[in-house]
Amino acid sequence: MRFMDEAKYLLKQNIRDYGMYVALAVIMIIFTVTTGGLFISSRNISNLINQTGYIAVLAVGMTLIIVIRHIDLSVGYLAGFLGAIAAILLTKAGAPVYLTILVVLVLGTLIGLFNGYLVAYVGIPAFVATLAGMLAFRGALLLVTEETGTIIVPNKSFNAIGNGxxxxxxxxxxxxxxxxxxxxxxxxxxxxxxxxxxxxxxxxxxxxxxxxxxxxxxxxxxxxxxxxxxxxxxxxxxSWTVVIVIIVVAIYHVITTKTPLGRYIYAVGGNPEAAKLSGIDVSKITLIVFGSMGLLSALSGILYTARLQSATTTAGTLFELDAIAAAYVGGVSAAGGVGKVTGSIVGALVMASLINGMNLMGVGISYQYIIRGAVLAAAVIFDVKTRNKSR
Structure with a gap:
């Protein structure tokens, strides 16, 4: 009985951490039963995880953005634009794969740092600064793809990143x-x-x-x-996509749990004023987190372009909303200061499993959006309720 009491106590105390895993398990069981086992087949699970890759990468960065009480709406079209830049470098400039990836990652980081500068040092609200970026990168994506509409990438080595x-x-x-x-x-x-x-x-x-x-x-x-x-x-x-996601999660998990930078990020998110008074450079931390978001946006763009083997005018559409949803479902708090990068991956899998399972069941796209919205709302309600109880 003592064992059961301890299990109930641990579940109650760590409901924020365990809730997402329970939700993922329930969703997988439901779709496995309703699809006659098709959902859990090796081919489908492999495709599901690979399709989650580019959103999972964004969700990791978005988690830290929300932890420090900000938001980044530009990541979707930034990923699409940088994916198009990668396609142009490979096809029109004839750049090698390694150089293309390096240039795109550096460019993404610089753009992220610029967003961070606007927020941290100029004082523009993150919502406004990144909304402006979202519109700008949408236009930039259309500009670089306006000649053909779609830029086909025939490079097998690059495409293997998303399909190999x-x-x-x-x-x-x-x-x-x-x-x-x-x-x-x-x-x-x-x-x-x-x-x-x-x-x-x-x-x-x-x-x-x-x-x-x-x-x-x-x-x-x-x-x-x-x-x-x-x-x-x-x-x-x-797949190489899974390997890349695992490496990203491992690096960010170590940074957020084992380093002073990670402690500073959560301190800033928990109470920016207290963090500032304790000697933490809040502006610098904000700059670093937005720079990190730009880097991961570039990586997401690379993964998406490699998977499609092309850059299109619609690349990046709603990526930012999927990343935000994955972060919230994964346990990040709307109030800041709480959230794990590992949780964001589970959140991304929950959202991807919903889409995949409903597609297999033949659920209409209109109902899919309604259900996804309901799940996101439920995640935020869960956050508010558990936060109030902890107080």
């Missing part, structure tokens, strides 16, 4: 061995890191969950990792 899969180390029918090995290493690393964190907490007399609950947590998470890698190994294995 990591090579396998053996040819076993129906199984991608390297994906399974990577999944196994991920489980080992996760278990090792969790034991290390628990050991350090005990060493410094911090509160830890019971050993039974700790083992249950390890088993559940390890099972999820094993199941996902098994599903993906049944259809070409891990």
């Amino acid at each position: 899969f990591i090579p396998d180390i053996a040819h076993i029918p129906g199984i991608h061995l390297l994906t399974l090995l990577i999944g196994g290493l991920a489980i080992v690393f996760y278990i090792y890191s969790e034991f290390n964190v628990r050991k350090n907490k005990i060493k410094y007399n911090f509160e830890v969950i019971s050993f039974k609950m700790f083992i249950l947590k390890l088993v559940l998470v390890s099972s999820i990792i094993a199941y996902v890698t098994w599903i993906l190994s049944g259809y070409n294995g891990l």
